[in-house]
Amino acid sequence: MNRQIYYRSIRRSKQKQEIATKVVIMVEKVRMKMPRIGTRKLYHLLYDQLQPLGVGRDRLFAIMKANHLQIAPKRQYHITTDSHHRFRKHKNLIDGLSIQRPEQVWVSDITYIGTRKNPMYLSLVTDAYSKRIMGYDVSKSLDASGAISALNMAIANRIYPERMLIHHSDRGLQYCCDAYQQLLDEAAITCSMTETYDPYQNAIAERVNGILKHEFILGITTSDVTLMDKLIEQSIYIYNHDRPHWSCWMNTPALMHQQDKVKIRNYRNKNSIELKPDAI
Numbered sequence: 001m002n003r004q005i006y007y008r009s010i011r012r013s014k015q016k017q018e019i020a021t022k023v024v025i026m027v028e029k030v031r032m033k034m035p036r037i038g039t040r041k042l043y044h045l046l047y048d049q050l051q052p053l054g055v056g057r058d059r060l061f062a063i064m065k066a067n068h069l070q071i072a073p074k075r076q077y078h079i080t081t082d083s084h085h086r087f088r089k090h091k092n093l094i095d096g097l098s099i100q101r102p103e104q105v106w107v108s109d110i111t112y113i114g115t116r117k118n119p120m121y122l123s124l125v126t127d128a129y130s131k132r133i134m135g136y137d138v139s140k141s142l143d144a145s146g147a148i149s150a151l152n153m154a155i156a157n158r159i160y161p162e163r164m165l166i167h168h169s170d171r172g173l174q175y176c177c178d179a180y181q182q183l184l185d186e187a188a189i190t191c192s193m194t195e196t197y198d199p200y201q202n203a204i205a206e207r208v209n210g211i212l213k214h215e216f217i218l219g220i221t222t223s224d225v226t227l228m229d230k231l232i233e234q235s236i237y238i239y240n241h242d243r244p245h246w247s248c249w250m251n252t253p254a255l256m257h258q259q260d261k262v263k264i265r266n267y268r269n270k271n272s273i274e275l276k277p278d279a280i
Contacts, residue, residue, distance in 0.1 A: 019053050020063045026050075027069060033238050036071050036215040039064050041243070044250045088181075089171045093192035094128075101260035102130045103160045106189075108169040109205035110147060113138070113213060113232075118223040122232060123147045125154035126208045128168070129264060131245050132253035133208065133236050134158070138229040147174040148183060155187050159257065168192040170202055212239065 026046050031037060042064075043050070043057050050060065064070050099105055105128035114120030123146040125135040135154030139146035151167075167189045169175040175193065184191050194202055216235035222228055244250040247265045256262065 019055065020066070022053060023050070023055055023060065023063050024067050024069070027064070034215060034243055036218060037243065038071055040246075041250070044244050089176060090191045090193040092168075092195045093166055093190065094168050097166075099129050099264065101163070102127055102132070102257045103158060103163050103165050104129055105166045105168055105192075106134065106154065107202060107205040107208075108147065108150070108167065108175065109202060109209055110142065110172065110174065111209040111213060113217060113228070114140075115221050118221070120225065120228055121146060122209075122212070123150040123174075124205065124208060124212075125150050125167075126205060127253070127257060128204050129260075130253045130257035131204070131208060131248060132240050132257045136232060136236060138225060138232050140225055142174070144174040144177045144180055148180055151180065151183055155183075155189075164190070166190045166192050168194075168202065169205075170194050211243075212236070215243075 023046075026049055027042055030042060030045055037045075039061055040057070043060050046060075050056075055063070094105055097105070106125050107128050108123070108125045110121055110123050112119070113122045119140060121139055121142055123137045123139070124133055126133050134157050135150040135152065137146040137149040137153070139149075165188075167184055169192075171193050174180060175191075181191065212232070212235055216239070217228075217231060220228075220231060222231075240254045241252055243252060245253055245256070248256040249262060249265065251262070256264075
């Protein structure tokens with residue numbers, strides 16, 4: 001082998017290793033706040049720092065894979081919905097509805113965040129347009145008090161109280177009970193519910209549940225509700241203000257909630273060929 005080619009290859013190898021080391025340090029800094037954030041969102045957040053290093057999306061994927069930094073999906077399933085009750089069930093008002101502004105539709109759901117020995121449940125109210133979490137509650141039971149507390153917080157956090165608002169949820173007892181329905185009536189919020197067991201009928205709520213569970217609190221086990229509540233509060237703040245969201249064209253939910261010009265992307269079309277939002 002030519003001596004010049006030999007030493008050039010050694011220099012290139014060292015340069016690549018140095019660049020990879022710098023990238024890993026950048027990734028680890030971001031993951032201190034968002035431990036399980038994916039590579040595409042990392043590329044968006046680190047774009048300005050990666051460009052001078054000549055690292056594009058594909059190279060970032062290669063570096064992540066070589067350093068075992070890719071996130072393996074984990075699935076959990078716990079039943080939190082009891083739709084066999086005497087309370088009135090409402091029609092699905094958002095099927096086919098075009099969501100074009102914040103506080104047009106809220107979606108609510110309850111997810112399991114505890115262990116078998118120490119069960120805990122997280123109630124969330126999320127804006128369907130901006131994906132901003134408007135209200136939450138952590139409790140040790142599945143009674144309606146947790147869902148009611150989350151809704152009260154969401155109502156207090158409204159920015160556009162004069163706008164017509166639809167509240168969408170599954171047909172669980174927590175959302176159909178008299179106390180929850182009375183709170184919706186007092187706030188002049190229209191009630192909508194799923195009519196089938198198709199997960200896409202409440203896809204936004206399911207997605208946000210999964211983000212909080214799998215990116216922020218996966219592996220955290222505690223029997224202290226107060227501590228879990230603080231962890232959830234911190235996670236929701238980071239989610240709302242720091243984490244870019246795919247359906248919001250990589251804007252944060254808090255930023256997305258302040259405008260109504262951007263047309264959101266649909267979960268059903270995650271492989272859409274669209275590259276840019278219609279308006280910003």
